Amino acid sequence: MSGGCRYMPNPPEPYLIEKTKRESRRVTLNVGGERHEVMWKTLDRIPHSRLGQLRQSNTHEALLELCDDYSLLDQEFYFDRHPLSxxxxxxxxRTGKLHLVKEVCVLAFSEDLEYWGIDSVFLENCCQHKFNQRQEQVFDEMRKEGEALNQLEEEDFGEGAMAKLQKFGWDIMEKPTSSFPARIVASISIFFIVLSTVSxxxxxxxxMQMYECVNETDTECGADLAAHPPGHREALDDHLQQIDNIYLAKIEEVCIAWFTLEYLxxxxxxxxxxxxxxxxLNFIDLxxxxxxxxxxxLIESKKKIGEEDEYKTFRKVVQVFRLMRVLRVFKLGRHSRGLQSLGYTITNSYKELGxxxxxxxxxxxxxxxxxFFAEKEDNPAFESIPQTFWWAVITMTTVGYGDISPTTAIGQVIGSLCAICGVLVIALPIPIIGxxxxxxxxxxxQRELVLKRREEVERAKRESSIVQLGHATLDVMEGLVDPAGKFYHKKLNSSVKHVFTY
Structure with a gap:
């Protein structure tokens, strides 16, 4: 550009700028290399915007605050911005109607509006809702990405060789997708969870069950136990107690050993x-x-104390603890994104569930x-309202076991209404939970993608190579500043230098 430019040794005087504008009715706006011709009076319609102020500015410094370069001779003003929006x-x-550009990122469009000095409230009704919705969605995704990165940054292992070893071990045990050894450990853990559940x-x-004599010194019981095969020991019930299958017990010990080692x-x-x-998840592991x-x-301690009657009662209490072993199936939640989502849904949908x-x-x-009042005289199954609760529950949940059912015409009508209302009641909060x-x-x-993308960026920075983010490829550029103040961009692994003077 000539006739008035950022790099001219003598900037034009204000009177010359004002005269040139007054003599020309049209102006050329060069946005990122794309030229647009417009009337000056068109820009006067929004005087407080950047282009509106461009019309009113008559000094070199004021113009350069609004544009990046200009030419008085050509009446052209250059803006170093992307021209798409x-x-x-x-x-x-021109028309007083502002519409959203579909191809432009909503944040980029918002920044462009801010740059040109136009408020987003001027968007037309057809685009206003779409703009706000997309903007909120992007902000929400950015917030979630930030939370994921903050969670990653919270893992402070310190410095030193032990810190590196600790981080390596943590990644193997906690992040199944981080490396091949981590995937092996995760596969072994899943195998033992399934094996333990099957056992x-x-x-x-x-x-598969096995028995032993209540009194280990009872030789007669031992002989009868050996003489009666499994499934034919009903006559010995008073002298026998049930124990775990010794082979399955060994499998259980191996699984518990792995779970304990993994937890520690x-x-x-x-x-x-x-x-x-x-x-x-760690509490579930425990x-x-x-x-x-x-x-x-507890069983071993009672065995040493003796007291057979108390010992039998105590074994029933211990069965409750053994029943809790089924909780280990929830350990699969550590390796299943779906189970984690289910747990989150139940936790955060307490209002809907309530x-x-x-x-x-x-x-x-x-x-x-x-x-109850419709059936109490003709149907003895409906003895009281509390007893009828069972019928109402299985009817409203559309299970319908059929163990108790109405026989009168009025009762059947009420039962039909109960089933219909049950379907409607259950269907109301289900979409919210889903x-x-x-x-x-x-x-x-999205969190996994964010963490993976960050790892790719950090690896690319260490290798000083090309960063690949999704479908985009960014060249890692190296900036050099020479003593004269010129700023150079040099593309790595390339013999071509691109020099820009600012």
Whole structure:
């Protein structure tokens, strides 16, 4: 550009700028290399905007505050901006209607509006809602990405060789997708979870159960035990007690040994022991192994004390602890994004679940009362309202076992209404709960992508190579400043230099 430029040794005088503007009715706006011709009077329609102030500025310094370069001779003003959204902005000066550009990122469009001095409230109704919705969505995604990165930054292992070893062990035990050894550890953990669950279920089969004499010194019981095969020991029930299958018990011990080792290693490598112990998944891991040790030590202590009658009662209490072993199936939640989403949904949908329970409770009470008074004289199954609760629950949930059913015409009508209302009541909060599940599942996927992208960026920075983010490829540029003040951009691994003077 000539005739008045940023780099001219003598900038034009204000009177010359004012005269040139007054003699020309049109002006050329060069936005990122794309030229637009417009009337000066068109820019006067929005005087407080950047282009409106451009008309009123008559000094070299004031013009350079509004544009990046200009030429008085050509009446051309250059703006170093991306030109994609400028057509919509210029059309706002011409027609007074501002529309959203579909191809432009909503944040980039918002920044362009701010740069040109135009408020987003001028967007037309057809675009206003879309703009706000997309903007809120982007802000929400950025917030979630920030939370994911903040969570990553909270893992402070310190410095030194032990810190590196701790981080390496933590990544292996806690991040299954971080490396090949981590995937192996995760696969082994899943194998033992499945094996332990299968062992627990097989141990309840009569053909797999084993027995021992209550009194170990009872030789007659021992002889009868050997003479009666499994499944034909009913006559010895007073002298026998059921025990776990010894082979399945060995499998259980191996699984518990792995779960214990895994928990201790995860605790050892964790960057914060307090946060580790407060974690929900870690608490589930602890519940998965504690019942085994509690039942084992308590049974052994009672065996030493004796007192057979008390020992029998105590074994029934221990069965409660053994029942808790089924909780180890929740350990799969550590390796399953779907189970984590389900747990989040249940935790964060307590209002909807509470509403569902309240609706069901009201329906059960109302229809139980109506059904009781309709059936009490002709149907002995409906003895009282509390007993009718069971019928109302299975009817409203559309289970319908059929163990209790109305026989009178009025009772059947009430039962039909109860079933219809049950379907409507259950269907009301289900979509909200489903949306919570889908939202958290999406957040989990996005969090993993954010962490993966950050790892790619950090690896690329270490290797000083090309950074690949999704479908975009960014050249890692190296900036050099020479003593004269010129700023150079040199592309790495290339013999071509691009020199720009600012």
């Amino acid at each position: 400028f057509s919509s902005i210029l059309n706002f000066y 627990l279920t097989l141990n309840t089969m009569p053909s 290693l995860r605790l050892l490598f964790s960057p914060s022991k307090r946060k580790f112990l407060q974690g929900a 519940l998965a192994i504690m019942p085994y040790y509690l039942s084992y030590f 509403l569902l329970v309240m609706f069901l409770a009201m329906g059960v009470l109302i229809f139980s009362s109506l059904e 949306n919570n599940f889908a939202e958290f599942y999406k957040n989990q996927v």
